[in-house]
Amino acid sequence: xxxxxxxxxxxxxxxxxxxxxxxxxxxxxxxxxxxxxxxxxxxxxxxxxxxxxxxxxxxxxxxxxxxxxxxxxxxxxxxxxxxxxxxxxxxxxxxxxxxxxxxxxxxxxxxxxxxxxxxxxxxxxxxxxxxxxxxxxxxxxxxxxxxxxxxxxxxxxxxxxxxxxxxxxxxxxxxxxxxxxxxxxxxxxxxxxxxxxxxxxxxxxxxxxxxxxxxxxxxxxxxxxxxxxxxxxxxxxxxxxxxxxxxxxxxxxxxxxxxxxxxxxxxxxxxxxxxxxxxxxxxxxxxxxxxxxxxxxxxxxxxxxxxxxxxxxxxxxxxxxxxxxxxxxxxxxxxxxxxxxxxxxxxxxxxxxxxxxxxxxxxxxxxxxxxxxxxxxxxxxxxxxxxxxxxxxxxxxxxxxxxx
Amino acid sequence: xxxxxxxxxxxxxxxxxxxxxxxxxxxxxxxxxxxxxxxxxxxxxxxxxxxxxxxxxxxxxxxxxxxxxxxxxxxxxxxxxxxxxxxxxxxxxxxxxxxxxxxxxxxxxxxxxxxxxxxxxxxxxxxxxxxxxxxxxxxxxxxxxxxxxxxxxxxxxxxxxxxxxxxxxxxxxxxxxxxxxxxxxxxxxxxxxxxxxxxxxxxxxxxxxxxxxxxxxxxxxxxxxxxxxxxxxxxxxxxxxxxxxxxxxxxxxxxxxxxxxxxxxxxxxxxxxxxxxxxxxxxxxxxxxxxxxxxxxxxxxxxxxxxxxxxxxxxxxxxxxxxxxxxxxxxxxxxxxxxxxxxxxxxxxxxxxxxxxxxxxxxxxxxxxxxxxxxxxxxxxxxxxxxxxxxxxxxxxxxxxxxxxxxxxxxxxxxxxxxxxxxxxxxxxxxxxxxxxxx
Numbered sequence: 001x002x003x004x005x006x007x008x009x010x011x012x013x014x015x016x017x018x019x020x021x022x023x024x025x026x027x028x029x030x031x032x033x034x035x036x037x038x039x040x041x042x043x044x045x046x047x048x049x050x051x052x053x054x055x056x057x058x059x060x061x062x063x064x065x066x067x068x069x070x071x072x073x074x075x076x077x078x079x080x081x082x083x084x085x086x087x088x089x090x091x092x093x094x095x096x097x098x099x100x101x102x103x104x105x106x107x108x109x110x111x112x113x114x115x116x117x118x119x120x121x122x123x124x125x126x127x128x129x130x131x132x133x134x135x136x137x138x139x140x141x142x143x144x145x146x147x148x149x150x151x152x153x154x155x156x157x158x159x160x161x162x163x164x165x166x167x168x169x170x171x172x173x174x175x176x177x178x179x180x181x182x183x184x185x186x187x188x189x190x191x192x193x194x195x196x197x198x199x200x201x202x203x204x205x206x207x208x209x210x211x212x213x214x215x216x217x218x219x220x221x222x223x224x225x226x227x228x229x230x231x232x233x234x235x236x237x238x239x240x241x242x243x244x245x246x247x248x249x250x251x252x253x254x255x256x257x258x259x260x261x262x263x264x265x266x267x268x269x270x271x272x273x274x275x276x277x278x279x280x281x282x283x284x285x286x287x288x289x290x291x292x293x294x295x296x297x298x299x300x301x302x303x304x305x306x307x308x309x310x311x312x313x314x315x316x317x318x319x320x321x322x323x324x325x326x327x328x329x330x331x332x333x334x335x336x337x338x339x340x341x342x343x344x345x346x347x348x349x350x351x352x353x354x355x356x357x358x359x360x361x362x363x364x365x366x367x368x369x370x371x372x373x374x375x376x377x378x379x380x381x382x383x384x385x386x387x388x389x390x391x392x393x394x395x396x397x398x399x400x401x402x403x404x
Numbered sequence: 405x406x407x408x409x410x411x412x413x414x415x416x417x418x419x420x421x422x423x424x425x426x427x428x429x430x431x432x433x434x435x436x437x438x439x440x441x442x443x444x445x446x447x448x449x450x451x452x453x454x455x456x457x458x459x460x461x462x463x464x465x466x467x468x469x470x471x472x473x474x475x476x477x478x479x480x481x482x483x484x485x486x487x488x489x490x491x492x493x494x495x496x497x498x499x500x501x502x503x504x505x506x507x508x509x510x511x512x513x514x515x516x517x518x519x520x521x522x523x524x525x526x527x528x529x530x531x532x533x534x535x536x537x538x539x540x541x542x543x544x545x546x547x548x549x550x551x552x553x554x555x556x557x558x559x560x561x562x563x564x565x566x567x568x569x570x571x572x573x574x575x576x577x578x579x580x581x582x583x584x585x586x587x588x589x590x591x592x593x594x595x596x597x598x599x600x601x602x603x604x605x606x607x608x609x610x611x612x613x614x615x616x617x618x619x620x621x622x623x624x625x626x627x628x629x630x631x632x633x634x635x636x637x638x639x640x641x642x643x644x645x646x647x648x649x650x651x652x653x654x655x656x657x658x659x660x661x662x663x664x665x666x667x668x669x670x671x672x673x674x675x676x677x678x679x680x681x682x683x684x685x686x687x688x689x690x691x692x693x694x695x696x697x698x699x700x701x702x703x704x705x706x707x708x709x710x711x712x713x714x715x716x717x718x719x720x721x722x723x724x725x726x727x728x729x730x731x732x733x734x735x736x737x738x739x740x741x742x743x744x745x746x747x748x749x750x751x752x753x754x755x756x757x758x759x760x761x762x763x764x765x766x767x768x769x770x771x772x773x774x775x776x777x778x779x780x781x782x783x784x785x786x787x788x789x790x791x792x793x794x795x796x797x798x799x800x801x802x803x804x805x806x807x808x809x810x811x812x813x814x815x816x817x818x819x820x821x822x823x824x825x826x827x828x829x830x831x832x833x834x835x836x837x838x839x840x841x842x843x
Contacts, residue, residue, distance in 0.1 A: 015830075019728055023725055023728045026721055030725070113637075114471055156639060227508075258520055258521065274792070274794055278792045283718075286437070286718065293433065293726065293729065304732065304739065352717075
């Protein structure tokens with residue numbers, strides 16, 4: 001085709017060429033990395049917690065009368081809640097997935113002070129815990145009611161039984177299927193043995209950006225204290241109706257306590273990923289805006305470039321070039337410029353990504369983003385140049401003979 | 405001649421309204437994007453206590469696990485244990501010092517109309533208020549005697565004073581917290597350090613606590629921290645006493661030191677203290693004590709969100725795209741005005757004159773772009789508020805001050821001038837003869 005003449009023409013007039021190519025390159029670098037971040041965050045945000053998010057809510061009961069008998073109060077509360085209409089089950093526990101605050105301890109395969117452990121999130125529950133959270137027990141069994149112990153600030157020893165998530169099992173015994181951890185003994189607090197009696201499919205920890213977010217353990221302990229958290233699971237669809245009822249019931253059942261911090265699991269998730277969701281929206285806006293600006297920029301530069309060459313176009317037409325040939329010329333010229341731009345852009349995008357991985361600990365972009373961005377920018381370029389190129393075809397051959 | 409160039413510049417802008425507006429718009433959008441992120445970064449990395457920030461030092465001792473640093477690669481814990489905090493406090497080697505931790509109290513206002521409510525509290529020694537220059541509306545903090553005697557005093561903030569005492573001077577009155585009466589010794593004025601530097605471990609952009617009472621009282625009531633508590637080994641003894649004697653970190657210790665000599669002296673003291681503890685079998689890790697002043701500590705803890713830094717990088721690249729657009733538009737304008745330039749040159753204008761004219765024109769466009777850019781920045785910050793609105797501290801991040809406004813205009817003018825360099829150089833290179841032929 002006419003690549004030869006086009007290239008030579010471009011070499012004579014490098015400015016337009018460099019400007020468009022550079023703009024495409026920088027746009028591509030931004031676009032690829034922004035989309036990479038969007039992808040990474042979206043994947044993060046879509047991870048399931050493993051609990052019945054639609055029907056769970058929780059609240060804190062704060063007793064401020066120091067003489068109160070915590071155990072009696074908690075037992076009474078749980079009975080009342082569990083027997084309320086619309087409530088499926090309830091449990092007293094320390095935290096919920098994605099809450100942002102919680103308890104973690106290290107589990108070891110061998111006892112001893114010098115052994116490296118694995119951090120695991122702890123959930124202190126009773127035998128209703130699994131049903132309340134709605135997690136899936138895939139192997140072994142749940143706790144029995146008589147295996148649950150009351151602890152307070154004084155108690156130090158750890159109960160001898162535990163239920164872990166698949167994430168924990170896979171981290172402790174990476175070469176075996178998760179179920180194989182049943183019956184094994186692991187050690188907490190350096191030397192206290194815990195036998196695993198059950199495996200739950202998934203129950204995320206409280207910290208969504210923690211590398212160990214899939215590692216949790218259910219511990220058969222009720223920790224009595226002045227401030228406790230009740231997690232309540234309602235029958236499907238009853239959550240909003242039941243929430244104020246439970247709050248009122250607890251608040252009016254004794255004068256020396258406050259009910260506070262009532263949240264749904266759904267809101268907890270939203271709060272947990274608030275910044276990620278915002279970043280996704282922000283970056284999407286930037287990518288769209290950037291593409292628009294670059295597109296318009298190319299339209300402008302192409303119009304300018306065409307306007308400068310009206311005499312040349314007129315001459316070519318006078319010498320017999322057809323309208324489609326002129327159109328093809330400009331589309332092809334833009335394609336070559338865009339190609340230079342996207343190749344430069346690919347290198348710039350990778351360089352930018354390497355720097356951001358270094359500096360900000362981001363993830364590397366998926367390889368297919370580069371060709372996807374290249375195709376997008378080729379398309380944007382061609383679309384942008386179409387208008388000016390069409391106008392170029394309308395230049396009359398007679399222009400060649402005029403001196404203006 | 406300068407005013408003549410300004411006149412020429414303005415008339416040229418008028419003659420090419422579309423091109424000029426596009427240029428102004430391109431610069432404005434680029435500046436808007438950049439300054440929005442810069443504003444947020446500027447506020448987040450601002451100095452919360454500029455007149456004292458190099459006098460206040462945060463103390464870190466490496467009391468952690470011999471097999472595992474608190475934080476890779478070799479960073480000591482960000483909080484101190486009860487044992488170490490109280491020992492350093494008792495030694496009194498610094499000019500001023502404060503030991504504190506975050507906790508919670510339930511306030512029981514008098515009268516049947518007002519229900520009890522929970523208040524974010526800080527359990528602290530007396531030095532807190534003077535060291536951190538906390539503003540008081542009424543009264544003041546307490547003194548060392550109150551600390552030593554475990555007096556039930558409390559400092560409350562303006563909002564709680566409104567809520568419980570109707571906003572009047574409540575110094576000397578009693579406030580019941582968790583069933584016990586505390587004497588109000590002071591009411592805080594509005595206090596909003598950004599970030600909340602004295603406790604970055606538990607929410608660097610949180611509001612400050614609402615209620616403050618003596619550390620000794622809090623310990624006597626066996627109150628734990630409502631912030632982060634981390635232990636690398638299990639608690640040895642039983643109950644709260646066991647917890648106090650453990651290696652769990654849960655409080656913050658700050659000292660006030662003036663000048664390099666005092667800083668070095670204190671560091672030497674810390675090293676000596678750790679040596680003495682090592683003799684008792686504690687501190688198995690190598691010596692790794694740190695003394696960081698406010699800004700050093702903020703930087704060490706990377707208080708500015710990583711996302712902000714990422715956006716900053718992307719925003720600058722965005723500005724570059726906008727500037728490339730501007731260069732193209734300027735080139736187009738120069739080509740259109742080629743005849744004009746040729747004429748001026750033929751009439752005797754030097755290259756320098758042409759250069760000056762077009763640079764000034766670019767400056768005018770930059771100025772216009774900067775002013776429009778301020779509006780764009782405001783829009784951008786409102787957008788941020790909509791996106792991140794649920795975070796309480798966002799309202800403070802989107803305030804524009806004069807520094808940001810001026811920076812916007814300066815950045816716009818500088819960018820416009822930079823973008824204009826190449827097209828203006830091209831303009832100077834236009835030969836008069838080539839243009840006059842076609843006229």
